Amino acid sequence: MAANKEDVKLLAMVESPFVGRVDIALNLKGIQYKYEVENLKNKSELLLKSNPVYKKVPVLVHNEKSISESLVILEYIDETWTQNPILPSDPYKRALARFWSKFIDDKVIDAARKALYSHDEKEREKGAEEIDEALHLLENELKDKFFGGEEIGIVDITAVIIAYWLPIIQEAFGEKLFTSDKFPKLYNWSQDFNNHPIVKEHLPPRETLMIYYKGHYERHIASK
Amino acid sequence: MAANKEDVKLLAMVESPFVGRVDIALNLKGIQYKYEVENLKNKSELLLKSNPVYKKVPVLVHNEKSISESLVILEYIDETWTQNPILPSDPYKRALARFWSKFIDDKVIDAARKALYSHDEKEREKGAEEIDEALHLLENELKDKFFGGEEIGIVDITAVIIAYWLPIIQEAFGEKLFTSDKFPKLYNWSQDFNNHPIVKEHLPPRETLMIYYKGHYERHIASK
Known part of the structure; x- marks a missing residue:
């Protein structure tokens, strides 16, 4: 370091x-x-x-x-800090990276919240459809090892919520939104991303997140 | 040109x-x-x-x-096209400009939609409170002639929806969200922005927008 x-x-x-x-x-x-x-x-x-x-x-x-x-x-x-760039240098590629990062924040996260946290069953179903559609768009967008190419870029980093958090959160909530059979490329990417030596060293322990999100599930869903 | x-x-x-x-x-x-x-x-x-x-x-x-x-x-x-930059060159100032642009998209627009388009009176009231709070934050943030300083920058351009669109839309909907007495600095800024020679030349005619948003009002609110 x-x-x-x-x-x-x-x-x-x-x-x-x-x-x-x-x-x-x-x-x-x-x-x-x-x-x-x-x-x-x-x-x-x-x-x-x-x-x-x-x-x-x-x-x-x-x-x-x-x-x-x-x-x-x-x-x-x-x-x-310009070493190990996380955005491409070409303006068009930068625009695409910003577009997909924003897409994750605007679409994936919003849909996941709805699919998991809504008290209305129809809303939850709608959220599940929306996240399915959003993950399919990302699945199709993944052309290389990472969204950033051979190295991790801003889209990969933004998508840590899909690679690492979502599998834990959906398990805590008893849902299956992101699975290896529906999204094989995205699943392989998530494994490569989570096992990248620097990423791996800095992800919070799975158990810590599981306890935290099971607490969410109890408070938001199970007790209603 | x-x-x-x-x-x-x-x-x-x-x-x-x-x-x-x-x-x-x-x-x-x-x-x-x-x-x-x-x-x-x-x-x-x-x-x-x-x-x-x-x-x-x-x-x-x-x-x-x-x-x-x-x-x-x-x-x-x-x-x-690097002439007439709309983002500052300093990374910290760039971050602030991105923060406030995103704030306008995430907070002001969301609140305005709720305040104007919601069919639920409580939601409309909540939206009006939220936009009031958001515009006060922008009012306090305005230190110079423009958000970009002496020249128009990305925050000003993002905020064209406040400077030019909002006064027309709120009139079409019979609401008063952005007024000169509540937001004197922001109101002066909006006049300077709308009257900037290049901006002025490229804003759509007021009457065109008024007809369009009165149509929104009729379809979304008046007929429900």
Whole structure:
């Protein structure tokens, strides 16, 4: 890991896939940073001051300048530390990478929330159809080992929520949204991604997430 | 307007504020392009082929490569034609510009839709409160003539929906969400923005939008 004299802090919560994105990107870049766990029931002064709009993690604090919103942070990281680029250099390829990253945030996550957390059965069914369609689009988009080509790029990092979180969350909720038989290419990609040495080292323990999302299931679904 | 030999097309719909963003950015850059109006009830082959995921305008087609999603297109335009930059050069300032552009898309537009289009009175009230809060955050963020400083930047362009569209839409719906007494700085900014010579020349006629959004009001609200 490269040494850096700069002050870099990541305001974090282990269970958040959005924090996971930033964590992976910083480690792919070889940046040293402090991982500061926030208690969302008792948010730190630093969190409230550095993300007054959303008051959410992740926040990257770099030499006292704070940046919020995981996709915005990923672009900042790539522009600030230019080694191991996560965005392509060609403007058109950059546009495509941004398009698919945004697609994951706008479509996959929204559909997954609906499919898993809605109390209305019809809404849950609709969410399941939408995530199916969205994952098929991603399945068709995957041309190489990674969305970024031979190396991990911003779309792969954004999609950690599909590669690592979704299989655990769907198990906690007793659903099957993302399976190897329906999405064989995406499944192979998820294995390659999760087993990438740097990614693997920085993913939170499966058991930690399972307990957390089973708690979600109990509170949001089972008890209603 | 600078000459360019390249083939640039904007698949468009006059009434769309998202198209308006791209139109303004291309003109601020002095790019020559064809403005191709789509009929959304009978979409062109080119639209279906170039934006298969959303099948929506705007789409920028540059030398047969197509880019969708207005914020993604704005970044592409800035990286492809570097004159009159719309994003700052400093990575931190770029991050802030991306944060506020995304904020407008995620918060202001979502709240405005709820405040204007929801059939549930409580939802409409909630939307009105949310847009009030979001516009106050933008009011506080406005430090110079424009969000971009002395020149128009990506946040200003993204916010054309507030500067030009919102006053017309709220009038069509008989609502008062954005007013000069509640948001004096933002109101002054909107006047400066709308009257910028290049912006002014490329905004759609007020009357065209009024007819279109009164139609929305009749179909979505008045007839229910």
